[in-house]
Amino acid sequence: MAVIGFGKFCRAAGLLLALAPLGGCALANVASEPPPSLYVLTAAAPVVPEGAAAAAAQVVVEPFTAPAAIDTTRIVFQPSPNEIKYYAGARWSDRAPRMIAALTVETLHRTGRFPAAIGAGSGARMDLALTGDIRQFAAMRSAAQGFGAATTEAHVVFFVRLLRASDRAIVASREFTATVPSASGKMTDIVAAYDAALGQVLAEIALWTLDEGAKAFPKRPS
Numbered sequence: 420m421a422v423i424g425f426g427k428f429c430r431a432a433g434l435l436l437a438l439a440p441l442g443g444c445a446l447a448n449v450a451s452e453p454p455p456s457l458y459v460l461t462a463a464a465p466v467v468p469e470g471a472a473a474a475a476a477q478v479v480v481e482p483f484t485a486p487a488a489i490d491t492t493r494i495v496f497q498p499s500p501n502e503i504k505y506y507a508g509a510r511w512s513d514r515a516p517r518m519i520a521a522l523t524v525e526t527l528h529r530t531g532r533f534p535a536a537i538g539a540g541s542g543a544r545m546d547l548a549l550t551g552d553i554r555q556f557a558a559m560r561s562a563a564q565g566f567g568a569a570t571t572e573a574h575v576v577f578f579v580r581l582l583r584a585s586d587r588a589i590v591a592s593r594e595f596t597a598t599v600p601s602a603s604g605k606m607t608d609i610v611a612a613y614d615a616a617l618g619q620v621l622a623e624i625a626l627w628t629l630d631e632g633a634k635a636f637p638k639r640p641s
Contacts, residue, residue: 455510458494458610460518462525463618465625467532474632476546477535478527479584482520483577485553489515494610495557496571503557509606515556519617523549526621532629546636547590549628551579554594556617558609561600571601573612575620581631591631595620 489495492514493505511518520538527536527549537543555576580592597619601612 453508455508456606457510457512458606459512460522460610460614460617462522462529463622463625464529465526465622467530467626467629471532471626471629472633472637473532474629474636475534476632476636477537477543478533478547478549478628478632479537479539479541479543479545480520480523480527481539481548481550482516483551483553483579485516485556489553489556491515494613497557497559499560506558506606506609509610516553519553519556519621522617523621523624526625527628530625530629533632545584547628547632548582548584548587549579549624550582551577554578556613558601558613571604571609571612573597573599573601573609573616575613575616577620577624579624579627581628581635583635590635591627593627595623595627 488503491505492510492512494509494511496504496506498504513521524536524538527533535543535545537545553576555574557574558571559574561570561572574596575598576594576596578592578594581590582588583590597616599612599616599619602608
């Protein structure tokens, strides 16, 4: 009996010794896994037409709604209209809708024509609310032309609504789109294409909000 027990002990000990290096390697791999690279986008600097009226309305920017696939920090790549993937090892610095809302506020400020533009949650009484839907915020493959190779393009599509804050009535609504090709398949170039496409859309939204806001709340003569 003692011999049998010792044999079982030896086999168990051998198994543990065999598994120990594997466990150590697995932990080493987890510990050495590189963190994802974080990317940020920048606010646009709209060119306000000379003589454009300043808005008397104060604007609150509410986070845009987005499908679950976009409402994330992961950077979307769509190899086809019916498939969604994410770039490995790359993330936005915040969830896409929150990042876009913050950049929209900054873009409105850069016009210099609004008495106030703030994000949601401040509790301040505002005149207009800017909200909408993120319909597309993805890198996609362009259709190859002739013998040319397909390139990667950043596609941004927002449907935006301007609401009267007092009763949530829609003052105006419009779709904004932009497509910008990436200089290469490198992540930095893809992010630059995202930045350019989003900047174009946000600049157009800011000027549109300024125009519609001035109509809804005309500035009184001094």
